[in-house]
Amino acid sequence: MPLATDIDTSSPKHLRDKYAIIGVGETSYTRGSGMTTRALGTWAVRNAIEDAGLRPADIDGMLSYQSGDSTFAPFIAGDLGIRLNFYMDVFGGGSSTEALIGMAMGVIEAGMCKTVVLFRAMNGFSQVRIGGTGARSAVPISGDMLHSRTYGWQSAGQLFSFTFLRHMYDYGTTPAQVAAVRVAHSQHASNNPKAYYQRRLTVEDVLASRIICKPLHLLDCCVETDNATAVIVSSAARARDGRQPRVLIRGVAGRVCKPRVDMHYQHGPISSVAGKYAREILWPNSGVGPEDVDVTGSYDAFTFTTMLQLEDYGFCKKGEGGQYVSDGTICLGGRRPNNTSGGHLCEGYTHGMNMVIENVRQLRHEVDDSCPIGADGKRQHTYDYREGGCRQVKQCEVTANLGWAMPGTGSAMVMRRD
């Protein structure tokens, strides 16, 4: 594989390539799952265990993340007959996936358990609306919230828009450039039979959709869905016994923050995001740089989040993110496609895990598109990216996931094909 030589030896990178993602699984993406988060989580974890070719007895660690809106690990373990040597249920939303994968590596390295499954189960449309409407919009306001919610400054879109708008002011980024993110992801989703939105959109469609809060149009925002997702982490040595091609973890950066993360707008430039700091951990630890990456999974809660992260992780020069996301680079068939499943904007909203799952499948060269399955049981990819066709990236060797909690906090992970 075309990896650069190590570009930083400032700290030992003992865990580079020593851990692997050995199983991935998810439920359907719906608006109205008709079941509990416990049932969703059980479904996704079972799918991941079956994908890995494991039995429940092979799993002895469990991690989950949530925001008071989901079930806990003991119930999933109980439902599937898993006896745990370790579990933690963590409070967190976006960017938790990569951070918890790093924690899983550490827990296994410490000898606390051998194989960890992570899950996120949510009825983000039918129970606790991720956009913040419904019950979440009417809770009593106290403490630190007195400085935000009292001003009608509460939802993710409202809270992040200072960063988005200031980027337009600082660098001349245009609504049409950023809309190209939605267009690209909609094209990818049209080749993903499980995506919630599969219709291809144009820049004009995005710009003609109503304003939610400037600079966000409705179609700059992701879809709220009900779903659960799961990934299984184990040592690279154990991964050799697995059912799937090995997908090795090169490096992880977990919930890296800007200064004053309690109120990050105090410390500018506010048009920069946490990736500016996370990249100083991600690339040296991974031993690769942006140029080595074939596919990105840049968190797309909004079109702007994808653009800002690609820029601050160094895929283009600072200020040129609008150009980068609108020149075809991030489309299937382009130099470095982003969110080939359609991501949060189109496939479904998972707080980041579906983007890791997609990149694992890209690295296995077994993305679940509509290409025919051959006599060997494997998909015969056509690399024809027209609507309803293929979404496997040719010779995908290295991927980067860029997770987002908010402008001030993010996580990232580089994986490679063995």
Added chain:
Amino acid sequence: MSIKANYLGMPLSIDELDGENLAYFKHCAAHDFHLQLCVSCNLLRYPPTTACPWCMRAEAQWVPVEGKGAVHAYTEVHHAIQPAFKAATPYLVLLVDLDTQNGKPSAHEALRVVGNLTTPDGQLAPADMVKRVGIGTRVRMVFSDVAPGLALPQWTIDAEAAQPQPWRYPEE
């Protein structure tokens, strides 16, 4: 003593243990904006915290701060999430650089105070006023009275200041 109040139909409360917020909003209720000044490094901070972000010192004095500044960024909300704000759309949430301590202790730092654009008497601004404000607009602090011991700091156009041409979201 704790405070319980209602603002635009939203229940607000400050717990009796929350000394920092009780002090902050008490000054706002007197229409006299104060921030914490670190007794060690002499830096002001916003919003209230329990220690100095630059030197960790817990002790601070509440000192008056001039409520004037310029809009650093904003969002204009057309689709309100909270029921309380649905009748007020479009409304502006402003991030304002105070003139005081701007660019300190490092070039990209400032006391950036959040508030809505309001009329001088603290009512959410009407649509024709919303259209006049953008990045760079000079604003001054006013207050929305909520309850004894609790008023919210807000921003209104500074009629006495020389106004630059504000930068507005282009697609209008």
